Amino acid sequence: MAEGKIMKALSGFYYVLSDGEIIQCRGRGVFRKQKITPLVGDYVIFQAESKTDGYIMEVCERKNELIRPPIANVDQAILVFSAVEPDFSTMLLDRFLVLIEAKDIRPIIVVNKMDLLNEKTKPIVQGYISDYRRIGYDVIETSIVTKAGLEQLLPYLEGKISVFAGQSGVGKSSLLNALRPDLQLKTNDISFHLGRGKHTTRHVELIEIGDGLVADTPGFSALEFQDIEEEQLPLCFPEFRQRSHECKFRGCTHMTEPKCAVKSALEAGDIPVYRYNHYRHFMEEIKERKTRYY
Ligand SMILES: Nc1nc2c(ncn2[C@@H]2O[C@H](COP(=O)(O)OP(=O)(O)OP(=O)(O)O)[C@@H](O)[C@H]2O)c(=O)[nH]1
Ligand SMILES: [Mg+2]
Ligand SMILES: [Zn+2]
Numbered sequence: 452m453a454e455g456k457i458m459k460a461l462s463g464f465y466y467v468l469s470d471g472e473i474i475q476c477r478g479r480g481v482f483r484k485q486k487i488t489p490l491v492g493d494y495v496i497f498q499a500e501s502k503t504d505g506y507i508m509e510v511c512e513r514k515n516e517l518i519r520p521p522i523a524n525v526d527q528a529i530l531v532f533s534a535v536e537p538d539f540s541t542m543l544l545d546r547f548l549v550l551i552e553a554k555d556i557r558p559i560i561v562v563n564k565m566d567l568l569n570e571k572t573k574p575i576v577q578g579y580i581s582d583y584r585r586i587g588y589d590v591i592e593t594s595i596v597t598k599a600g601l602e603q604l605l606p607y608l609e610g611k612i613s614v615f616a617g618q619s620g621v622g623k624s625s626l627l628n629a630l631r632p633d634l635q636l637k638t639n640d641i642s643f644h645l646g647r648g649k650h651t652t653r654h655v656e657l658i659e660i661g662d663g664l665v666a667d668t669p670g671f672s673a674l675e676f677q678d679i680e681e682e683q684l685p686l687c688f689p690e691f692r693q694r695s696h697e698c699k700f701r702g703c704t705h706m707t708e709p710k711c712a713v714k715s716a717l718e719a720g721d722i723p724v725y726r727y728n729h730y731r732h733f734m735e736e737i738k739e740r741k742t743r744y745y
Pocket of ligand 2 (some may be wrong): 623624625638651667668669683
């Protein structure tokens with residue numbers, strides 16, 4: 452028996468890094484019955500006859516896990532959005548932020564394809580970027596065309612396990628290629644007739660960038676709040692969380708309660724209207740447990 456870390460999952464195989472070598476493993480048959488799914492990032496105990504014939508015997512306890520993208524034990528999530536193509540969506544970003552905040556994982560926002568902005572779209576996207584910075588999030592503006600922001604992004608990855616997550620076609624793989632040119636990860640044009648990406652990346656894989664590990668992941672098509680409870684949602688909006696002690700009622704949900712500090716901040720223009728609207732929308736959705744597709 453040996454110990455290792457799953458670096459890649461593809462077609463039913465797990466590629467486990469142990470002592471500097473990659474061993475191709477399958478999961479034990481009983482995993483299915485026990486509903487255990489090994490994830491990239493998992494520390495595992497495995498048994499192997501050869502480098503291509505291993506079995507994962509045990510999945511060690513996880514620090515955290517994400518369902519979409521499927522990965523375990525990450526230190527931070529790099530939420531990659533594009534300024535345009537596909538258009539920057541605050542709704543999608545807020546949805547992602549809530550899911551990451553709920554897991555206590557540090558989110559870092561990357562707005563890629565900044566080179567594609569024009570006179571009309573630039574002020575809009577810049578406005579959003581300053582909104583999120585004002586909340587306290589780190590936002591990095593990047594472009595693989597001008598190479599802007601790449602040097603700023605690199606130090607965030609040092610010594611950490613990060614996951615690149617975001618819609619298909621925003622440039623996750625392209626950014627990783629730009630950060631480490633020998634990688635040559637497959638990238639692709641977004642298909643314009645669908646207006647959405649083609650899901651070029653089809654598996655999750657941990658890649659060494661400097662002395663950090665970064666997971667490239669496929670873009671997603673649905674993001675749901677499966678395991679977020681109503682009481683948890685206000686805590687996933689940092690600017691609400693910070694103000695909630697000034698609300699008249701303890702446990703204020705900032706929906707209909709009087710003397711609500713969040714609503715006062717909203718009226719004063721200190722909280723963007725769209726953030727609050729998304730909050731209400733998510734609250735309804737959690738109450739109804741509906742799935743939204745993108
Ligand atoms: N103009 C411009 N195009 C970019 C930039 N970054 C990526 N692209 C293009 O966007 C397209 C999609 O990039 P990918 O890296 O494949 O996107 P992805 O997020 O990995 O997509 P999936 O693997 O499907 O999830 C490619 O044609 C890239 O060349 C950028 O900064 N500027
Ligand atoms: Mg990709
Ligand atoms: Zn309140």
